[in-house]
Amino acid sequence: MARALPTFAPDAAPGSPVELFAAWLAEAVAVGVLDPGAALLSTAGADGRPDARIVALRDVEADEAGWVFASDAASPKGVQLAQRPAAALTFYWPLQGRQIRVRGDVTQAAREVSLAEFGSRSPASKIAGLVGRQSTPLASLPDWDEAAEGARRQLANNPDAHPPGHTVYTLAAHQVEFWQGDPGRRHVRLRYTQNSPADGGAWERTLLWP
Numbered sequence: 001m002a003r004a005l006p007t008f009a010p011d012a013a014p015g016s017p018v019e020l021f022a023a024w025l026a027e028a029v030a031v032g033v034l035d036p037g038a039a040l041l042s043t044a045g046a047d048g049r050p051d052a053r054i055v056a057l058r059d060v061e062a063d064e065a066g067w068v069f070a071s072d073a074a075s076p077k078g079v080q081l082a083q084r085p086a087a088a089l090t091f092y093w094p095l096q097g098r099q100i101r102v103r104g105d106v107t108q109a110a111r112e113v114s115l116a117e118f119g120s121r122s123p124a125s126k127i128a129g130l131v132g133r134q135s136t137p138l139a140s141l142p143d144w145d146e147a148a149e150g151a152r153r154q155l156a157n158n159p160d161a162h163p164p165g166h167t168v169y170t171l172a173a174h175q176v177e178f179w180q181g182d183p184g185r186r187h188v189r190l191r192y193t194q195n196s197p198a199d200g201g202a203w204e205r206t207l208l209w210p
């Protein structure tokens, strides 16, 4: 971290973590962070053992502080989320020495929302989704090519074709932490925690020792 990094003044941080996330994301895009929307999604299933993988951030909803991603409900992560609908999303943008940790409860969008999201995808992404069977054993790469060719034909015959398990998920945050690295190790950490609805649901901000 011995490089010039942005500074972060927590006293001037906005009241909502979504607002700060949006500002940091815009800055990440502006300075050319690669794949700034790629986030580590951590889940645990019925056995309680952690699992983690990268997903693409699709949207951030200001109203319910929702971080939105999509996957197949039949995939291991989908099964884990059905068993334990809670997760964490972690972003790391090395160019700026920034980490953002989002924790909360996960809900599935209504079927028509998931279908509309799938419908908005590129042909390549649709074909990959229609091939499906994510994380199950694949005997050989030509088997994938053959399945993709079948999906291509399916899509040509029916442009509305979609995988049955395609699902948009929203992680409704109850805690969001912003970490700004510092070359002198005076890292700045600001955690937002949402009060319970009974306490008004407002966000509280807390500085953390690095």
Ligand SMILES: Cc1cc2nc3c(=O)[nH]c(=O)nc-3n(C[C@H](O)[C@H](O)[C@H](O)COP(=O)(O)O)c2cc1C
Pocket (backbone or CB within 6 Å): 035, 038, 051, 052, 053, 054, 055, 056, 057, 069, 070, 071, 072, 075, 076, 077, 078, 134, 135
């Ligand atoms: C940059 C990047 C973006 C990805 N985006 C997604 C995504 O949005 N949804 C998804 O299901 N998998 C995505 N993947 C693949 C997952 O990391 C993972 O390999 C796959 O979803 C299977 O995970 P699971 O076995 O835990 O269910 C992405 C991988 C990378 C490296």
